[in-house]
Amino acid sequence: MQGYGMNVRGLGESKGLRDLAREHALLPLRIFLGVTFVYAGLDKLTDSGFFKASGAGSIGETMHAVRDSSAIPALVDLALKSPGAFGYAIAIGELLVGLGTLVGLWARLAALGGALISLSLWLTVSWQVSPYYFGNDLVYLMAWLPLLLGGAAAFSADALLASRRRRIR
Numbered sequence: 001m002q003g004y005g006m007n008v009r010g011l012g013e014s015k016g017l018r019d020l021a022r023e024h025a026l027l028p029l030r031i032f033l034g035v036t037f038v039y040a041g042l043d044k045l046t047d048s049g050f051f052k053a054s055g056a057g058s059i060g061e062t063m064h065a066v067r068d069s070s071a072i073p074a075l076v077d078l079a080l081k082s083p084g085a086f087g088y089a090i091a092i093g094e095l096l097v098g099l100g101t102l103v104g105l106w107a108r109l110a111a112l113g114g115a116l117i118s119l120s121l122w123l124t125v126s127w128q129v130s131p132y133y134f135g136n137d138l139v140y141l142m143a144w145l146p147l148l149l150g151g152a153a154a155f156s157a158d159a160l161l162a163s164r165r166r167r168i169r
Contacts, residue, residue: 034098037094037095037114063124071123079124090117097113097117108151111147
């Protein structure tokens with residue numbers, strides 16, 4: 001290793017940095033998605049007009065507007081049976097997913113919830129967007145997948161709980 005300007009100790013240190021970077025690689029994505037979903041949930045919960053069956057910015061108006069162009073109109077029809085309840089389900093779901101992601105509590109379950117919310121929004125609200133890459137819900141769906149697969153390894157309640165379980169054993 002001497003010929004390459006690196007001794008054995010230097011090689012070990014760079015491997016440690018790589019391991020550290022790998023362990024924290026999903027942290028920026030976790031923070032971004034967590035903050036975004038908390039904000040989206042709170043934004044809906046604080047907008048009384050959002051939960052109405054009709055009117056500008058309401059969930060009912062949005063669902064009526066996308067019904068005929070969505071990939072699964074049956075899901076839109078289900079939402080239209082009770083737009084207020086559907087709006088609350090989305091808002092509370094976004095808030096819980098965001099908080100779970102930020103804290104790293106049941107991170108894979110939170111990521112699954114985020115992916116399902118994003119998938120349902122992509123198949124309904126964003127489906128008609130052309131070209132497809134202009135629709136943001138598909139991008140959010142893809143962003144949730146690494147967290148679904150990898151969980152929250154660093155700075156998370158899941159990691160803390162796993163560490164405690166190992167110490168108890």
